Amino acid sequence: MPDTLKKVWALFSAAEQRKALWMLLLIILMAMAETAGVLSIMPFLSVLARPAIVHENRWLGEAFKALNFADEASFITVLGLITMAVVIASSAFKTLTFHLVGRFVHMLRRSLAVRLLSTYLRQPYEFFLTRNSSELTKNVLSEVDQLVFELLQPLSMLIAQGVVALAIIVMVFVYDPWMALCIVATVGLLYGAIYVLVRRRLVHIGAARQAADANRFQACSEVLGGIKDVKITHATDAYLQRFSHASRELSRHSATAETLSQSPLYIVEAVGYTGLIAISLVLLWRSGDIAHVLPALGLYGFAAYRLLPAVQIMYRGMARLRFSAAPLNSIHRDLQLIEVDDPAPGGKVVVPRHCIELERISYAYPNSPEKPIFSSFSLTIPANTTVGIAGPSGAGKSTLMDLMLGLQRPQLGVLKVDGAVIDATNVGAWQRAIGYVPQHIYLADATVAENIAFGVARQAIDMGAVERAARAAQIHDMIAGDLAQGYLTPLGERGIRLSGGQRQRIGIARALYRDPPVLFFDEATSALDAQTEEALNEAIRSLSGSKTIIVIAHKESSLRDCRQVVMLGQGRGAAVQAAVRLGDSSLDYPDGAEPIEPSR
Numbered sequence: 001m002p003d004t005l006k007k008v009w010a011l012f013s014a015a016e017q018r019k020a021l022w023m024l025l026l027i028i029l030m031a032m033a034e035t036a037g038v039l040s041i042m043p044f045l046s047v048l049a050r051p052a053i054v055h056e057n058r059w060l061g062e063a064f065k066a067l068n069f070a071d072e073a074s075f076i077t078v079l080g081l082i083t084m085a086v087v088i089a090s091s092a093f094k095t096l097t098f099h100l101v102g103r104f105v106h107m108l109r110r111s112l113a114v115r116l117l118s119t120y121l122r123q124p125y126e127f128f129l130t131r132n133s134s135e136l137t138k139n140v141l142s143e144v145d146q147l148v149f150e151l152l153q154p155l156s157m158l159i160a161q162g163v164v165a166l167a168i169i170v171m172v173f174v175y176d177p178w179m180a181l182c183i184v185a186t187v188g189l190l191y192g193a194i195y196v197l198v199r200r201r202l203v204h205i206g207a208a209r210q211a212a213d214a215n216r217f218q219a220c221s222e223v224l225g226g227i228k229d230v231k232i233t234h235a236t237d238a239y240l241q242r243f244s245h246a247s248r249e250l251s252r253h254s255a256t257a258e259t260l261s262q263s264p265l266y267i268v269e270a271v272g273y274t275g276l277i278a279i280s281l282v283l284l285w286r287s288g289d290i291a292h293v294l295p296a297l298g299l300y301g302f303a304a305y306r307l308l309p310a311v312q313i314m315y316r317g318m319a320r321l322r323f324s325a326a327p328l329n330s331i332h333r334d335l336q337l338i339e340v341d342d343p344a345p346g347g348k349v350v351v352p353r354h355c356i357e358l359e360r361i362s363y364a365y366p367n368s369p370e371k372p373i374f375s376s377f378s379l380t381i382p383a384n385t386t387v388g389i390a391g392p393s394g395a396g397k398s399t400l401m402d403l404m405l406g407l408q409r410p411q412l413g414v415l416k417v418d419g420a421v422i423d424a425t426n427v428g429a430w431q432r433a434i435g436y437v438p439q440h441i442y443l444a445d446a447t448v449a450e451n452i453a454f455g456v457a458r459q460a461i462d463m464g465a466v467e468r469a470a471r472a473a474q475i476h477d478m479i480a481g482d483l484a485q486g487y488l489t490p491l492g493e494r495g496i497r498l499s500g501g502q503r504q505r506i507g508i509a510r511a512l513y514r515d516p517p518v519l520f521f522d523e524a525t526s527a528l529d530a531q532t533e534e535a536l537n538e539a540i541r542s543l544s545g546s547k548t549i550i551v552i553a554h555k556e557s558s559l560r561d562c563r564q565v566v567m568l569g570q571g572r573g574a575a576v577q578a579a580v581r582l583g584d585s586s587l588d589y590p591d592g593a594e595p596i597e598p599s600r
């Protein structure tokens with residue numbers, strides 16, 4: 001339990017921790033107001049049962065005289081009205097406190113989700129190679145909700161009702177210590193025993209619920225993301241079955257947790273109310289006069305009326321803490337991840353004037369450390385030249401590009417630009433110098449212009465730069481001629497309204513939008529017809545000399561204009577790389593590499 005509370009406390013920002021302390025103070029005040037409400041019943045019931053007490057009791061007598069009451073009946077009426085006012089005021093304060101605490105908890109939902117997403121987004125690219133994207137989506141959208149509404153809210157109720165219960169017990173203790181001890185022992189034992197019995201099961205089904213939720217998200221995002229393959233392979237039923245099974249598990253575990261959190265109420269209600277009858281019989285038996293018994297009975301009755309739901313809510317809070325331990329642990333762990341990526345969009349840009357170098361790099365994917373993709377590999381790319389990367393499928397071309405892009409970091413060796421090592425401190429500045437066309441272009445469900453000026457706010461888009469980039473990417477005529485709203489035409493989810501070649505050219509225009517000094521093309525022209533490809537190669541050719549261009553290509557036509565081609569091949573064990581130059585004798589070959597003439 002202390003460990004859980006420590007984790008919950010660590011979820012809050014400094015401002016939220018301060019706010020949480022204010023909430024705690026409000027809760028304590030609310031408990032005191034609630035106790036005052038319960039206590040105020042006492043004098044009223046006493047006077048009601050025996051009006052003569054007005055003159056016997058010092059305080060009541062003085063109040064009677066000071067306020068000039070004509071008779072006892074009007075005194076009782078005013079006392080009744082005051083009692084009603086205290087009870088109503090205490091309930092109003094309680095409502096206000098619950099509203100403020102509830103609002104605080106709801107605000108945490110936003111703050112936790114934003115902080116979690118921001119922590120994920122500032123992880124290095126490699127983080128996303130090892131974590132499933134639907135799991136991350138589930139954590140941000142579903143697990144945060146589970147944590148907030150199934151753990152933090154019940155926890156706030158647990159604290160609130162804990163203070164209320166404590167105040168009521170202290171009040172009963174002052175009036176009758178033995179009675180208070182009996183109540184604590186009975187209710188404590190009852191709930192304690194039930195809690196001990198169910199807590200392990202709650203942790204177990206909590207973890208199973210989390211796994212079922214992950215399955216649900218994964219099935220849903222896979223089937224909707226790959227709908228074409230799903231349709232063609234008739235995998236709909238298999239996915240529906242997987243989703244339905246996971247949803248059933250989720251519902252089953254949630255229902256069991258709900259039952260385990262709720263069921264003691266009925267047992268405790270039965271014990272509580274039969275106890276109340278037993279107390280009234282004992283009191284009656286002791287005093288023999290119902291008028292003496294009535295105030296005490298009223299106090300116990302009211303205390304029970306407030307205490308039982310309070311204890312039940314406390315128990316439910318404890319049960320929820322157990323059931324929601326899994327999301328608490330995973331969100332707490334993920335929020336501890338160190339943010340490494342430089343989020344600042346502005347700042348200096350690292351423009352290569354002489355060369356880009358990979359110096360004796362070794363790299364293996366974190367999830368396949370036994371399979372090195374590069375071992376002590378070196379490569380120098382002179383600035384403002386066009387360099388090709390070729391080799392069979394799986395040879396490591398895209399990985400090499402990712403290393404040069406600074407998306408992945410080698411385990412050994414360094415990436416340098418003009419002799420300066422690119423590390424976490426300047427990788428953002430290096431990436432701002434780069435335009436990149438990946439193998440698979442991601443298009444957002446937005447307009448053509450927004451897709452070309454990707455990541456720029458709609459009102460800040462430079463339409464002149466958009467058109468210039470589209471012309472260079474050989475897509476302007478199609479946008480202006482075929483699309484009803486030109487650059488303002490929405491492209492649909494993932495650019496579903498475009499052909500593969502059109503999508504590729506939008507991707508190329510995106511890379512050119514900022515007119516970057518370095519361009520990376522990963523199979524950028526693979527989906528184009530010969531004529532468009534030639535026009536695009538011509539556009540790329542016109543940029544060469546003024547920009548550093550690195551091209552991955554299988555087609556000879558795309559490599560024709562390269563000043564050098566790096567041929568990656570697979571050798572014994574680890575991949576062996578060879579750099580190939582075309583007429584440049586100044587190029588350093590990597591250790592043990594052989595120059596290979598690319599076929600023309």
Ligand SMILES: Nc1ncnc2c1ncn2[C@@H]1O[C@H](COP(=O)(O)OP(=O)(O)OP(=O)(O)O)[C@@H](O)[C@H]1O
Pocket residue numbers: 129365367368373391392393394395396397398399400
């Ligand atoms: N995320 C990953 N985790 C583990 N291994 C990976 C990962 N991505 C790629 N690999 C492995 O790294 C090797 C190089 O992959 P890469 O994508 O760089 O090859 P490529 O030359 O670009 O291939 P292609 O021409 O087919 O695109 C492959 O053997 C591949 O299985």
